Structures are given as C-alpha cells and as structure tokens.
Amino acid sequence: GLVIDEDAKTVYLSDPEMSLDVGSVGKGYAVEMVCRAAEARGLTSALVSVGGNLRAIGTKPGGKPWTAGVENPWGDDPAYIQAVELADGDSLVISGDYQRYFVVDGKRYHHLIDPDTLWPAAYFNSVTVLCPDSGMADCLTTGLFCMPLEEGQKLVESLDGVEAMWCTPDQQAVASSGWESHTRK
Secondary structure, X not given: OEEEEOOOXXXXXXXXXXXXXXXXXXXXXXXXXXXXXXXXXXXXXEEEEEOOEEEEXXXXXXXXXXXXXXXXXOOOOOOEEEEEEEOOOOEEEEEEOOOOEEEEOOEEEEOOEOOOOOOEOOOOXXXXXXXXXXXXXXXXXXXXXXXXXXXXXXXXXXOOOOEEEEEOOOOOEEEOOOHHHHEOO
C-alpha cells in the first residue's frame, strides 16, 4: 500500500506494481503553494492562472475584485456563460470534458474517468468550483465530475465556503445555493 512518513516527509509504495498519479490534484495544490509563498513575500495583487486553475491574491489595482469567466462547454457562442468575482484568496477551478480528449470513430473520450465504471464520466460537460483553496477546488472538481448531481450538491452544501456550478449534457447550468452571490450582476 501507500506508506506516508510525515516526519521524514516521504511517501513510499510498498507494492512494486502500484503507482500514484496526482495529476487530478497536483496543479491545484501547486498553485495554492505558489500563491501562499508569493503572499508571504509581499505580493498583494495578482490573478494567477494555470490551465483552468485561477487563484486571486488581493484585488485588482483600484480595489475591485478579480473577475473570471466560466467557459461555455457546449460551444463557442457565447464564449463564457458566467462571470464570477473572486475575493482575496478565492480559487476558481474548472474541469471539463472539452479540455483534454481524443476521438475514436466519431466519439469523444475525455480524461476524467469514473472510478466505478472505468470509463469517462458521463454526468457533466463541466464542473466549476469556487473555494478558498486551489488544491481543494481541484480535488472537488474532479470528484464532483464523477458523481451524480444530487450527490455532488449534497457534498458542496455540506462544505463551508465552497460553491459549484455543474453544466449538464442537456445544456443546463445548475448552481449551488450560494453561487449567485459570487457572480457579476
């Protein structure tokens, strides 16, 4: 199994046939750590964008919040379906079936795999998560993408400071209860 030694800060895989892939959360965690380090060194205003992971530091010059767009997963018109305002420390992470995929015999297969079926998850076209930690947001978008809407809504509503928006294959955008308070009017 997986052996974690917190004192030595090491991870060991005791089974030689086992591998560990942190691709679904590594980027969000890295963005969060970089932003915290930059803030500790005095950075007070920035919007960090790393391929679908956004993290706000402070506000825009002039004091207005940073604004991020939720990309339209169903096509190019309009390019964005929602504008979200990010407060200091907010992270916005989007996972979508249109970001990394390949096509075989006219069928698109994306990179977000449902652990129950071992096939690309079929619940959503995209899931967007807003929360105060980029690593947590990255974990949540991947997990929420692979679970039914009702189950995901229940999870999001149980977490303080976390909001989400799900874009379904029938072109519906479904948001958590506090999502609208973060959108640009």
